[in-house]
Amino acid sequence: MPPEKLFTPGPTAVPWQVLETMSRPLIHHRTKEFREIHREAAENLKYVYRTSDPVVILTASGSGAMEAAVANLTRVGEKAIVIEVGKFSERWRELGEAYGLDLVVLKAEWGDPIDPDQVAKAFDENSGVGIVFVTHCETSTGVLQDVKTIARIAHEKGALIAVDGITSLCAQNVQTDDWGLDAVIGGSQKGFMTPPGLSFISLSENARERMEAGRHPVYYFDLIKAVKALEKNDTPYTPAHTVIIALNEALRMIKEEGLENVIRRHTRNAKATRAAVKALGLKLFSAMPCNATTAAVPPDGTADKIRNHMVERYGVRIAGGQGPVKGKIIRLGHLGYYHETDMYTMISALEGTLVDLGLSDTPGQGIEALLRSFAED
Numbered sequence: 001m002p003p004e005k006l007f008t009p010g011p012t013a014v015p016w017q018v019l020e021t022m023s024r025p026l027i028h029h030r031t032k033e034f035r036e037i038h039r040e041a042a043e044n045l046k047y048v049y050r051t052s053d054p055v056v057i058l059t060a061s062g063s064g065a066m067e068a069a070v071a072n073l074t075r076v077g078e079k080a081i082v083i084e085v086g087k088f089s090e091r092w093r094e095l096g097e098a099y100g101l102d103l104v105v106l107k108a109e110w111g112d113p114i115d116p117d118q119v120a121k122a123f124d125e126n127s128g129v130g131i132v133f134v135t136h137c138e139t140s141t142g143v144l145q146d147v148k149t150i151a152r153i154a155h156e157k158g159a160l161i162a163v164d165g166i167t168s169l170c171a172q173n174v175q176t177d178d179w180g181l182d183a184v185i186g187g188s189q190k191g192f193m194t195p196p197g198l199s200f201i202s203l204s205e206n207a208r209e210r211m212e213a214g215r216h217p218v219y220y221f222d223l224i225k226a227v228k229a230l231e232k233n234d235t236p237y238t239p240a241h242t243v244i245i246a247l248n249e250a251l252r253m254i255k256e257e258g259l260e261n262v263i264r265r266h267t268r269n270a271k272a273t274r275a276a277v278k279a280l281g282l283k284l285f286s287a288m289p290c291n292a293t294t295a296a297v298p299p300d301g302t303a304d305k306i307r308n309h310m311v312e313r314y315g316v317r318i319a320g321g322q323g324p325v326k327g328k329i330i331r332l333g334h335l336g337y338y339h340e341t342d343m344y345t346m347i348s349a350l351e352g353t354l355v356d357l358g359l360s361d362t363p364g365q366g367i368e369a370l371l372r373s374f375a376e377d
Helices: 016-021 032-049 062-073 090-098 117-126 147-156 205-213 225-228 241-257 259-279 303-314 341-354 365-376
Strands: 056-057 081-084 102-107 129-135 161-164 183-187 199-203 293-297 331-335
Touching: 016 241, 016 293, 032 056, 032 183, 032 199, 032 241, 056 102, 056 183, 056 225, 056 331, 062 081, 062 090, 062 161, 062 183, 062 199, 062 205, 062 225, 081 117, 090 102, 090 129, 117 129, 129 205, 147 161, 161 205, 161 259, 199 205, 199 341, 205 225, 241 259, 259 293, 259 365, 303 331, 303 341, 341 365
Parallel strands: 081 102, 081 129, 129 161, 161 183
Antiparallel strands: 056 199, 183 199, 293 331
């Protein structure tokens, strides 16, 4: 079996420069040295988020930051709108149920985004909604939501908006301040090119005021305490500081490349991958595809065979479907530290697999489409 190359929507490939920082001797987390690293990382997160508000770093996966948002920004029985369009946006509903919220759940078919008009209608039909929970990029389907419009509607109705940006940050245009996003969650293992273990949450002034006015009982995920510690370049509890050191290096790389260039690179890779997938005779699953992953529909009953053959024969690991689309779609990841040459690796492995499994007899079409797409850009 050849060495494995990762092309999943998360965790994503980690640059050697980032990995190298994690091999250094351990330092203590309550020192001036680490506080300076933490300060730099927090400031560079604000650069990626495009915000002047604090961005708290949590030692938890993205789901931990999502729970922190629910626990700190709502109260028991509060009415909230949840937008559910796939496996990961389901988590907002599950968290809302766990914390006793009065939920208005808006659902779309897997593969489709929600129509912002449905959000406006939900506000009109349900008085007293205090917050909207939405996932910007639904990783399970590759669908991108119109968060900008949804945020405008929420604020017109006097509600907060909390956004799962775990898969969209660094890959999509995310304008935290300009769009009025009150809380945006990120995760280290996605576009931030860092191993799993950290999550981030930005908090607008309105969000911080809401927390101070009343919330659920909370201890480890106390964001008031976390913001106060951040003001001293510190954390309330022991952080995964080795991963924060790695994150700091990744953020330096993002800043050196320039955020606009990082997003442009993701856009080019996504566009070229979609062109190649269609040239290979596969259908796109997403009605509004995102830059993080391309969800494709292969012939019935072949999705798992394709995934397994790609990793066993070519050493390229992609992801499959989840929930109702398990075994029905494949997901090709281009989120994080991937460049044009990496897309040739992934598509050639997919194309070779389709030929090997007798699902294609015209090799070369995917690579040609990839080449043409990159040449056009």
